[in-house]
């Protein structure tokens with residue numbers, strides 16, 4: 109198989125050096141106006157690369173694997189307990205996992221797919237995930253479930269429709285079943301469901317219960333008219349300004365994008381970006397690299413995916429990074445841009461017309477997202493020649509891909525398609541340039557990496573975790589790359605005035621601090637002043653965003669004071685307090701290479717024996733004696749790591765997580781354990797709040813420990829802390845929020861009531 113770097117390397121040698129930059133169209137033209145022999149070789153290389161990426165799977169072997177997984181599932185499902193509720197639940201979840209494996213392994217073998225879906229639907233229904241079970245039955249039918257057994261699936265769908273309160277679907281399925289020859293057992297079920305239908309109709313439930321899939325259309329909600337967009341000449345350009353005083357936590361706007369890509373396409377819904385997928389539905393054509401949370405989402409993404417499916421099959425997009433999101437922009441906004449592009453009689457003219465649109469001033473809130481996107485800044489003109497050629501080659505590759513592997517060009521309704529490949533490549537290149545300095549990466553709280561959504565002990569009911577399992581949601585992951593042109597209007601400062609909360613395709617922008625009228629509103633593009641030194645930030649801002657930051661923090665005479673306060677050590681030899689001299693040494697525990705750290709006064713290399721001791725005990729937290737050792741070792745860190753030292757916070761987190769995992773796996777804790785853990789947790793939360801802010805995702809992920817300890821009744825949670833938990837939960841994306849709210853209401857609410865505290869109920 110050819111590699112991208114090899115092909116790009118060779119292509120690069122065929123292309124003349126681009127010494128002066130005009131625009132994206134002129135840049136891609138360079139790749140298409142080579143001397144004939146060179147041009148031929150250049151094009152061949154692109155074609156060879158695309159062809160070599162096709163990896164064909166042995167469908168017979170896939171079917172074999174799928175069947176075996178399904179049979180494992182069946183064995184577990186059949187043996188499920190009829191008497192013990194928690195054993196029964198564990199079997200159902202395990203069976204679901206096997207069935208999901210069966211579905212993912214089946215590739216496009218319909219005989220296996222239909223059985224995998226039918227069986228998973230059965231287990232999901234038993235567990236109470238009716239919406240997912242309904243969809244699975246529908247999938248089983250789609251992939252050709254045997255006709256003579258179809259009444260089983262339709263009966264299951266009718267049952268789910270009843271549970272979901274969906275009168276229309278229930279009526280539809282029952283009338284189908286009434287036409288069939290059914291045995292006595294099924295006739296009995298049918299009659300019961302008919303009674304339920306009558307009841308539902310009497311209640312006049314016409315709409316199905318809540319639909320979690322969010323609205324998909326791009327939108328911009330200016331919830332309060334507290335800001336405006338101004339335009340200044342020079343570096344400042346367009347920016348956002350408060351028109352009145354804004355309080356911390358006040359919403360400034362909410363932007364929902366039409367255009368995003370999941371960073372883990374196999375774990376995040378391609379359409380709505382949901383991250384908790386009980387029953388993923390894969391596209392069967394692209395090696396299960398793309399999944400959806402529901403059939404509805406799969407359907408909504410159908411058109412976009414028809415242009416991307418072949419690319420996913422070739423695993424093309426992971427190689428291209430930001431250029432994939434650039435392609436997605438072209439796919440999403442093309443229809444809108446076409447009205448302008450179509451007016452041009454040739455490519456040059458079409459490009460000019462569209463760029464004229466990009467330079468106009470618009471009424472920002474009401475302009476369409478496609479239009480706002482056209483106006484985003486790009487720094488390709490300041491890029492180094494090798495950077496420019498790299499993105500141009502990516503754009504060219506994607507353009508050829510659209511031509512060779514999809515019907516994208518056929519559906520473009522334009523008078524002449526001559527040279528349109530230049531235009532498409534130029535647009536992809538332009539979007540990539542814009543995204544390099546405007547693209548947004550969305551984060552959310554996810555299950556820690558070794559956990560599976562269907563882990564047997566995790567759930568007591570759908571979206572309800574079992575007691576002591578909350579801490580498994582203690583990871584923050586970057587899950588999406590989004591195009592948010594309105595947010596992109598904010599300039600950068602190292603101490604941002606806003607904070608952002610992602611919910612699928614939408615981002616809410618809230619004031620992080622008091623903002624006065626006429627003050628500029630700043631976003632932070634990279635690490636903030638608490639988590640990086642001024643030099644680190646300036647290097648990154650210069651490289652990616654091509655400017656030098658002059659914000660209050662960078663301009664102050666002690667720009668690194670706060671950051672360094674999280675990295676102060678006491679020398680093991682002379683007791684001098686120092687910070688490491690090299691910035692690579694700041695997070696030495698995260699890297700494999702063991703660079704020596706020396707005291708800045710006596711120059712002695714530090715031994716850090718305490719680090720090894722604590723790390724070793726973490727592996728044995730199921731043993732009480734080892735835990736005692738760990739608590740003691742942690743206490744001793746006070747000598748060597750000062751204040752809220754980053755490493756001490758890291759170790760506190762590791763220790764608490766290891767203990768809660770041991771507890772969930774059956775270790776017995778006594779009151780002294782809880783006392784120690786509560787003390788460490790207080791330190792951890794205060795430190796994380798200081799370093800990341802008490803509204804950050806990192807902080808919320810650490811609150812899961814507090815929630816577990818409180819649920820056990822072993823942590824004395826103050827009413828302020830409880831209020832903070834409830835507030836934090838509200839910042840989570842819809843699917844995760846639901847889980848946190850349920851845990852709060854199931855376990856913590858009871859504790860408060862038992863302790864006679866204020867009666868507080870978290871709202872879903």
Ligand SMILES: [Zn+2]
Pocket residue numbers: 321377378379380381382400401402405
């Ligand atoms: Zn979805």
Ligand SMILES: [Zn+2]
Pocket residue numbers: 391392393394398413416417418420
């Ligand atoms: Zn596909």
Ligand SMILES: [Zn+2]
Pocket residue numbers: 601602603657658659660661662663
């Ligand atoms: Zn700055």
Ligand SMILES: [Zn+2]
Pocket residue numbers: 679680681682683684707708709710711712
């Ligand atoms: Zn020293």
